[in-house]
Amino acid sequence: MADRIVSGGDLLMAGPSDPVIETKALTKVYKSKNGSHVAVDGVNLRVDKGEFFGLLGSNGAGKSTLIGLLTTVIKPTRGRMRVAGASVKHRPVAVKRAISVVPQRNSLDPQLTLAENLEFHGRMFGLGARQARRRATRLLQECGIEDVASRTIRKVSGGQGRRALIARALMHQPQVLFLDEPTAGVDIKARRLVWNLLRGVHAAGTTIVLTTHYLEEAQELCGRIGILNRGKITAIGSPDKLRSEAGLQTVVTVQLSGDAGAVAAAADQLPEVTKAEHHGDTLRLYTHKPDGLIREVVFLAESAGLHVTSATTAAPSLDRVFLTLTSKTQPGPSVPV
Template sequence: MTDVAVDTSELRKTYVTSSGVTEAVAGLTLRVGRGELFGLLGPNGAGKTTTMGMLTTRIAPTSGTAAVAGADVVGDPIAVRRSIGVVPQYNNLDRQLTALENLEFSGRYAGLTAKAARRRALELLELFSMESRAGAKINEMSGGQAQRVMLARALMRRPDILFLDEPTSGLDPQTRVNLWDILRRMRADGQTIVLSTHYMEEAESLCDRIAIVDHGTLLACDTLDALKASTDLETVLTLTYETDADAEKIIAQVKELAGVTNAEASGENLRVFTLTPDGVLAALVRVGQDAGLALADVRIVRPSLETVFLNLTGREYRE
């Protein structure tokens, strides 16, 4: 299918060591559309980096299939590599070369002439606001600057698909937000991007669809809105009254309302838990009016990607 950039079926990677068998990826089936910014979200050790490694031909699958840009990652890895750009989790730029030299060498490896490689490198350095650092060596740069050079390097061959493995890990908030803006512009220009991350805000802010993985298994895959709607997570409505009214007197009535799963009172505040907030809110206003309580404020806290994620993966600490 021409509209499919990445297509996997029952993709697995198993490692056999002296301590036993570890299934890093356990039967992953995914489909990424062209022009999509697709997120792989999971805690540490979820299998994200192993999945990215298989899709970019660095790691051989144990079983299953994966096609990237229409080419099989096992049967035709060279075709896959010609179609992709990769930004790895850790800086692997040549630290003794300048930013411009790193890009030029990458372009020459990709088959560009010296003139074309320099032209493309200068174009990308300008795109990422790095033209003033073109002559600086990598070991003289900040983490954010080096990350931009790595992203520019991945784009030297104008790849069909860009793979980013934890691209903002360890960066300061300002640099992270600036990189998000760059990725949004690339997405708007039609670039297909597969992004692995463990940052909720990053996935929520950037991704068209999100696959949540843990222990090598796909737990859910959909748009953000659909993920939040697919799990039975409650919205919390907090009603604040103008006076220090005793909200306890309406608790019994509130708990009887259709759609309310629980309610609790604290001074002038009434907290109501529901799966259907839109219908419940109007009923709550009527109950308060009938009780003579003047409403001063309503706060609505809907399920977030974080609550969906924790609901699926649990809250225990990860190594």
């Protein structure tokens, strides 16, 4: 096996267009004395090889349960799923070999140093002693924690511990890396280090699925995001697709060299403008199609004998997109567009 650490694994290789994750009507119902709770509710999901996919949801939305199902830890109540080309129900061992999981809580052995934790994991996955040591050393370097390699988990910072968990997960070069809230509880500086590390892992070919409730994290890292709400995926797509699905508009604010009234009236007639407002020299346009709009406003301003002194475009934040999309399936006040 090549010693390129952050490359995609060679177990159960999927073809370029093959789904790495595929679920059909996947359902998990937790039963207790007080009744039952549907944590994952008929989820149909496909994630392709090489994707960086984010599962976004509030507390209790079902993210950890869905990750648990996909990683063979939780048994489904109903439905089917294949991960890395194998049925999770019929070939769980093959799935386990092809994936790696970074859990929410630090699960490194507190008796062992970080390096020993990595080596031990490598040996469990069949690496020889020398190969495991070499790979652990390389991964600790690539994750920027080689200087604390001989400490135990209790003697490193939260961010270093997170990176050590990711390093351990990469020891057997998984095809798919699952991360459950990889930066929960770490400070913003450490969060950025983890993000950079994950970008590198993804760029080297590993498919990544992460759960998060940090919208910024999903936006920074993920090509596609699934919004999980009460166990159901209520929206899925790129951040841009989710924005348009939420029906939220981009606001273009233009500063003119004089009163914006005439330009606002003309801009209001443009098909891509849904609303034009003005206040003194300031013009504000609401649109679903911001591309090329500022150019048109420059032209309208010139026709009115004015010029544009500044212009800004504000796409709706993912926070608003998330609130809008989740409020569509949840009782409570809706978020104004």
